Amino acid sequence: MTTTEPDDEVPTRTIRLRVNGRQRRVTIEDRQLLVDVLRHELHLTGTHAGCYNGDCAACTVRVDGRIAKSCLLLAASVDGCELRTIEGISPEGELGDIQQAFWDSDAFQCGFCIAGHLFAIEDLLESNPEPSDSDVRQALTGNLCRCTGYTNIVKAAQLAAQRRRDAVEHT
Numbered sequence: 001m002t003t004t005e006p007d008d009e010v011p012t013r014t015i016r017l018r019v020n021g022r023q024r025r026v027t028i029e030d031r032q033l034l035v036d037v038l039r040h041e042l043h044l045t046g047t048h049a050g051c052y053n054g055d056c057a058a059c060t061v062r063v064d065g066r067i068a069k070s071c072l073l074l075a076a077s078v079d080g081c082e083l084r085t086i087e088g089i090s091p092e093g094e095l096g097d098i099q100q101a102f103w104d105s106d107a108f109q110c111g112f113c114i115a116g117h118l119f120a121i122e123d124l125l126e127s128n129p130e131p132s133d134s135d136v137r138q139a140l141t142g143n144l145c146r147c148t149g150y151t152n153i154v155k156a157a158q159l160a161a162q163r164r165r166d167a168v169e170h171t
């Protein structure tokens with residue numbers, strides 16, 4: 001006979017989050033990582049867990065507007081925060097402009113890394129609307145793509161940046 005620790009001995013708490021514009025309330029174990037709460041409790045499985053140690057950025061989300069690796073955050077630490085995951089990067093059923101640029105540039109293969117790349121490029125273009133290739137590569141230094149599609153990812157970032165500049169010129 002095996003003995004297992006009863007679940008009620010694990011410290012838990014209920015946290016409130018605003019995720020992709022929707023108020024959510026979830027009971028978590030104090031030790032749970034944000035990436036696991038997003039995937040397993042809130043069923044937002046577009047946030048991927050590639051390494052669990054901050055190396056790959058597949059788990060990237062925005063927390064109160066700032067990009068963050070959700071495997072490095074305890075879910076309890078974001079109680080009360082505003083979160084955006086890859087599911088909220090564009091209106092439901094539509095591609096955002098950076099997603100469209102990835103599509104048009106063949107910038108992904110398996111797609112596992114994409115959330116991290118999209119958020120990193122979105123963050124870059126907010127502060128630097130006309131990045132050099134070197135700026136893009138610098139912004140992506142914390143993002144790993146196992147399919148090694150970096151050349152087209154840089155092209156996609158530049159295409160999105162160009163389209164944003166064109167849109168501004170024509171308004």
Ligand code: FES
Pocket residue numbers: 048049050051052053054055056057058059060069070071072
């Ligand atoms: S799973 Fe978070 S950085 Fe890799």
Ligand code: FES
Pocket residue numbers: 107108109110111112113114144145146147148149
């Ligand atoms: S497209 Fe497969 S890991 Fe990046």
